[in-house]
Amino acid sequence: MYVYDEIDRTLVAERVAEFRDQVQRRLSGELTEDEFKPLRLMNGVYLQLHAYMFRVAIPYGTLSAPQLRKLAYVAQRYDRGYGHFTTRQNIQFNWIKLADLPDALADLAEVGLHAMQTSGNCTRNVTADQWGGVAPGEVEDPRLWAEILRQHTTLHPEFSFLPRKFKIAITASEHDRAAIKIHDIGLKLRRNEQGEAGFEVLVGGGLGRSPFIAKTIKPFVAGRDLLSYVEAILRVYNQYGRRDNIYKARIKILVHELGIEKFAAEVENEWQQLAGGPLTLDDEVIADIRSRFIYPNYAPLPDAKELLAQASAAEPAFATWLANSVAPHKKPGYAIVTLSLKPVGAPPGDATAEQMTAIADLAERYSFGEIRVAHEQNLVLPHVAQRDLPELWHALEAIGVATPNVNLITDIIACPGLDYCSLANARSIPIAQQLTRRFSSAAAQALGRLHLNISGCINACGHHHVGHIGILGVEKNGEEYYQITIGGRADEQAQLGELLGPAVPFDQVTDVIEDLVEAYRELRAGPQELFVDTVQRLGVEPFKERVYATRQ
Incomplete structure (x- = not known):
């Protein structure tokens, strides 16, 4: 964790006072909405379909437990009890009232959080690998x-x-x-x-x-x-x-x-x-x-391989989670744990105030008080002792963030879409909910790494262009349609996906994705070949034939 100095704290406090004055002038009518717009944007405030949206900066995705607790407090006190983690390692609140925004900013400033440069034509929040360090x-x-x-x-x-x-x-x-x-x-x-x-x-x-x-x-x-x-x-x-x-x-x-x-x-x-x-x-x-970066004082720990093997044998569900959500750490005896914010049937990337508070508590108990935000819209506990993994898993299961789907087809990246955004042409969240229900079976999860991204408009906040499967909402004669791309990726071999064919209506999207998955099962060179590698090897045409042959 980086320790902020007096300059940072003074800057944040002055910004809160400045914005409080600007909000008061807007509420009094001294400023029109057009005059207020550039001022609110410099403080992370957007005007969306139903309310103002407030975006809080999380520099390079690193949070302390007190900061996450404060975000939970803001969600509970000023919003509707939840927040949405974004692909830019920030968090958004979708229902905050304008009159409450200065108080919310002041509360966040107490723990060094702010909303500067989370919007506007400026250099935005600098992001980094969520496993950094x-x-x-x-x-x-x-x-x-x-x-x-x-x-x-x-x-x-x-x-x-x-x-x-x-x-x-x-x-x-x-x-x-x-x-x-x-x-x-x-x-x-x-x-x-x-x-x-x-x-x-x-x-x-x-x-x-x-x-x-x-x-x-x-x-x-x-x-x-x-x-x-x-x-x-x-x-x-x-x-x-x-x-x-x-x-x-x-x-x-x-x-x-x-x-x-x-x-x-x-x-x-x-x-x-x-x-x-x-x-x-x-x-x-x-x-x-x-x-100024304070790192944990790691105690020397032996590898807990035998303990974890015993726990896995006793509880197969733990074994599945261990294989999916836990990664090696640079320090022996420790592990990196990813917390899935993609439970079946829920909006991707959302966390309730209760979940955030509980995760903050667990971070203090198991991860030296530190949490990371991943651009995939999940959270990470970066410093967990291997011996604590069984106990931690039970605690994560109890609050609904232990779904073992990290990097799998139901670990969907999605923007808020037409449910919230005034720029969107189509809904993203209902599509994601349908897909997580359709592909929640163990057989579907066994497909291996398969990134599915959804955007509700061409602005691509859901990064659909670089999804192994990308879904883009478009509007046709007042109805929601969706274009499908395949073969994209956002890693060191980054490339844009290729368009599969004509857009399909809302009620066909889930079936189309299932057709793609079935085509992949038949076309892959073996169980170890990933979806994106099969597309790279064969191109789009075999998948296109499978999808559209059944719709003619």
């Missing part, structure tokens, strides 16, 4: 560098009014859990031949109306040059990015239109003016930030 084999904890970027970009005067929103993600492992290739800037930690930590820098990723996979513009930037190089990218974007067309304003369009070589050259020219200057990070600055 505990993943075996990582270069180092990527959250150190995410924190450096957070400090530099927060309320940065030059980058608070960009042509469009701007998103940065960091990973430090070979397997990319942060989806860096679908971000405006993706940073992959690596070491050069001299052992120096630095970054491969990718630019121009993003989904939405015009999806692109990010491309590498510099294979290695030393850690000391991270700020100056990121600043050079943002300056080029600020100078050349479109401001006359919202659909062409993202950096991905600029990179596409200039070409990656030309864009990289522009950045290099800009960077040469900054390199070696005040933005260079000296060792003392990096060491100071590193010293």
Whole structure:
């Protein structure tokens, strides 16, 4: 956990007071909604279909137990008793009243939480691998560098009014859990031949109306040059990015239109003016930030393999959960535990106030008081002793967050869709609920890793473009239809899915997905070949034939 200093606390408190005044002027009629809009957006407040939506920042997805308890309190006190965790490692509250927002912000400020830069045309919450600092084999904890970027970009005067929103993600492992290739800037930690930590820098990723996979513009930037190089990218974007067309304003369009070589050259020219200057990070600055990350005092523990084998034999359900939701830790005797927020028949990514409070308690008991938010809309306990896993599982089962479906077909990423969002064309949540019910059997779960993503509109908040199976809601003559793509992925081999064929109506979506699954069973080279690999090997046509042959 990073320990925030007095500067952070003062900034957050001042922002609360400023927003309280702005809300009062809106409520009194002194400000119109149009005048209030840019002010509320800078504080994470959207106006959606039924109410204001409030988005709270969770920098690089790390929460303390007191912070999660405070989020639970806000859900209970000001909302309808739940929150929605997003693909940007944030949390959203969908029913908060405008008059209550300053009090909610003030309550969050008590534990160092805020909503700055969770919306608007600025650098958004910097995200990172949810296993950062505990993943075996990582270069180092990527959250150190995410924190450096957070400090530099927060309320940065030059980058608070960009042509469009701007998103940065960091990973430090070979397997990319942060989806860096679908971000405006993706940073992959690596070491050069001299052992120096630095970054491969990718630019121009993003989904939405015009999806692109990010491309590498510099294979290695030393850690000391991270700020100056990121600043050079943002300056080029600020100078050349479109401001006359919202659909062409993202950096991905600029990179596409200039070409990656030309864009990289522009950045290099800009960077040469900054390199070696005040933005260079000296060792003392990096060491100071590193010293503010407090890591658990891990007790030396033996491997609990025999204990876990006995528990698995006694309770098969525990064995299933252990195999699915528990991952190796860099420290012997410890484990990383993913908590599924995707129970059968429920909205993906939601957690009730009671669940959040209970998870905070369990984090203090079993995970040194720390929780992580994954971009897949699940939670993680990153520091669990292996010997505590059976006891923890029982506790997680009791509060409904031990569904053993992590990375399986019912671990669905989905946006709120037309149930909440004023931009959506179709519902996402009911589709997800139907699919989790259809594929809740043990046989369906045995399909292996299969990522299913749903977006209610072309803005792609559900990342449907990079789902192994992607579902996009569209509107046709006032009715909800859904386009299906297959073969996408968001990891280190990121690629966009291919369109299967014509959109299908709401009541056929679940059957279409079942047809795809049955086609996969028949077409795969063997039980170990994943769905996405079968699509890669055979292409879309065999799946298309199976789906549409039954609908002619």
